[in-house]
Amino acid sequence: MGIEDLGKQASRLAGKAGEFAKQNADKIDEALKSEQAEGISDKILDGAAGLANKVTGGKHSDKVSELRDNLDGKIGNE
Known part of the structure; x- marks a missing residue:
């Protein structure tokens, strides 16, 4: 796996994390x-x-x- 592949994978994971945060904003706020x-x-x-x-x-x-x-x-x- 090259550095470019790692960058793409990191970008996909960041997008998924952002989407998870949006979908679970109420639960995250409650936990905090x-x-x-x-x-x-x-x-x-x-x-x-x-x-x-x-x-x-x-x-x-x-x-x-x-x-x-x-x-x-x-x-x-x-």
Whole structure:
């Protein structure tokens, strides 16, 4: 399989994924607003915020916290 074939296959898969998302938009939205999504997203966002604060020495902790809270508001149910 050549690189061109891989590109065509990736394009087909992206199209199928887009179509699936359109057909299941309500279910996807419901899943993103679930308690389970809230718990998972909290762990990921807390870890990412902690890493960002560690790398920057906490110099931008206010911005990191603001960004973390903004993203958290878009995923889960809290």
